[in-house]
Amino acid sequence: MKLDYIIVGQGISGTWLSYYLQKEGASFLVIDHHDPNAPSRLAAGIINPVTGRRHVSTWMIETLQPFAWEAYSQLGRELGVKGISQKNIIDFFPSAQMRESFVKRVEENGAYVSEMESPNQFLPHFNYEFGCGEITPVYTAHLENIIPAWRKKLVEEHLLREEKLDPGQLTLTSDRVVFKDVEARKIIFCDGALCSRNPWFQLLPFAPNKGEALFIDIPELPHDRIYKKGMMLVPMASPGQWWLGSAYEWDFKNAEPSEDFRIKSELLLQQWLKIPYTITGHIASIRPATLERRPFVGLHPVLPSIGILNGMGTKGCSLAPYFARELARHLLYREPLNPDADVRRFSRILSRNIS
Numbered sequence: 520m521k522l523d524y525i526i527v528g529q530g531i532s533g534t535w536l537s538y539y540l541q542k543e544g545a546s547f548l549v550i551d552h553h554d555p556n557a558p559s560r561l562a563a564g565i566i567n568p569v570t571g572r573r574h575v576s577t578w579m580i581e582t583l584q585p586f587a588w589e590a591y592s593q594l595g596r597e598l599g600v601k602g603i604s605q606k607n608i609i610d611f612f613p614s615a616q617m618r619e620s621f622v623k624r625v626e627e628n629g630a631y632v633s634e635m636e637s638p639n640q641f642l643p644h645f646n647y648e649f650g651c652g653e654i655t656p657v658y659t660a661h662l663e664n665i666i667p668a669w670r671k672k673l674v675e676e677h678l679l680r681e682e683k684l685d686p687g688q689l690t691l692t693s694d695r696v697v698f699k700d701v702e703a704r705k706i707i708f709c710d711g712a713l714c715s716r717n718p719w720f721q722l723l724p725f726a727p728n729k730g731e732a733l734f735i736d737i738p739e740l741p742h743d744r745i746y747k748k749g750m751m752l753v754p755m756a757s758p759g760q761w762w763l764g765s766a767y768e769w770d771f772k773n774a775e776p777s778e779d780f781r782i783k784s785e786l787l788l789q790q791w792l793k794i795p796y797t798i799t800g801h802i803a804s805i806r807p808a809t810l811e812r813r814p815f816v817g818l819h820p821v822l823p824s825i826g827i828l829n830g831m832g833t834k835g836c837s838l839a840p841y842f843a844r845e846l847a848r849h850l851l852y853r854e855p856l857n858p859d860a861d862v863r864r865f866s867r868i869l870s871r872n873i874s
């Protein structure tokens with residue numbers, strides 16, 4: 520079988536890359552071994568425009584957020600599922616100091632933050648002493664709808680093979696790649712945290728990061744917002760079901776759900792919620808984060824038949840659609856890549872050990 524591209528991985532990166540390549544009429548095969556614990560299958564899907572204690576705007580958010588809204592809405596329409604919705608964050612301040620920092624940000628005309636007109640309205644459901652503010656607009660990408668629906672379409676169109684690709688089985692030249700019976704012009708790795716073991720890209724400054732979350736039934740909690748107090752309580756697609764997360768661990772022994780996270784989360788719920796809840800699940804996964812918090816996008820500087828779309832870290836939902844489209848247009852029309860994301864910024868590192 521002769522194709523333009525092999526795409527390794529159907530997380531959120533591989534989903535968007537295959538979507539944009541298909542839109543442009545390119546031929547491809549996606550190879551994905553379907554890891555049920557991949558971060559794209561467990562993430563809450565939040566596209567939060569601010570970050571950190573000072574609520575500063577995240578990198579490129581003025582471009583990424585509206586792009587993501589359009590992209591998920593469009594793909595959702597094409598697949599007949601809900602792709603994205605707006606659920607603003609109610610930020611309960613954990614201390615007087617945090618309240619002051621938020622108010623200061625509002626007074627500086629900080630984008631995306633505002634004070635609440637009636638901050639006591641949440642008292643029937645939550646305990647909070649220091650007030651709350653609102654972050655707006657915040658979107659939730661419905662990965663739980665998009666990823667399986669896109670996979671089903673790919674399978675129906677014979678564009679996805681469910682297996683693990685072993686890089687040792689690839690034969691590469693500068694303009695061809697052969698994997699078993701498939702010959703393609705290029706192979707693009709969208710393989711998430713496993714890429715840190717990929718022989719061609721493992722020297723990149725990945726900084727894998729473990730995240731965890733609890734699934735919780737809270738039937739009495741209104742479903743129209745995300746609530747934050749140290750952690751985020753995020754409404755899931757089914758009413759009454761919530762996602763509480765998540766940890767950011769740089770130093771971890773394994774990818775399993777931990778007792779520490781469960782105890783910490785249960786303590787938070789006991790202190791924060793005034794209404795009944797039941798914990799129904801606990802998950803953990805490894806984010807493909809990078810040391811300098813920018814994605815890795817583009818073609819290998821020495822082996823141009825290999826490419827990468829990875830390093831989405833904590834922001835895969837907003838970064839993946841934008842940079843997948845950029846990569847598709849780079850591959851097909853040689854349009855330039857954003858230099859902050861272009862993997863060729865690591866040309867020297869990537870040239871080591873390549874014969």
Ligand SMILES: Cc1cc2nc3c(=O)[nH]c(=O)nc-3n(C[C@H](O)[C@H](O)[C@H](O)COP(=O)(O)OP(=O)(O)OC[C@H]3O[C@@H](n4cnc5c(N)ncnc54)[C@H](O)[C@@H]3O)c2cc1C
Nearest residue numbers: 528530531532552558559562564565684711730834835836
């Ligand atoms: C608990 C948690 C919460 C998160 N919440 C958010 C959030 O609210 N908002 C946000 O923007 N981001 C969030 N993230 C981060 C987000 O999930 C990631 O940035 C994103 O999912 C990365 O997507 P990816 O497609 O690059 O990688 P992955 O999701 O890891 O997908 C890689 C895919 O490649 C496949 N694969 C790998 N190697 C091979 C191989 N050799 N052969 C075949 N298949 C292979 C895997 O099975 C997998 O399907 C969260 C992450 C975690 C862990």
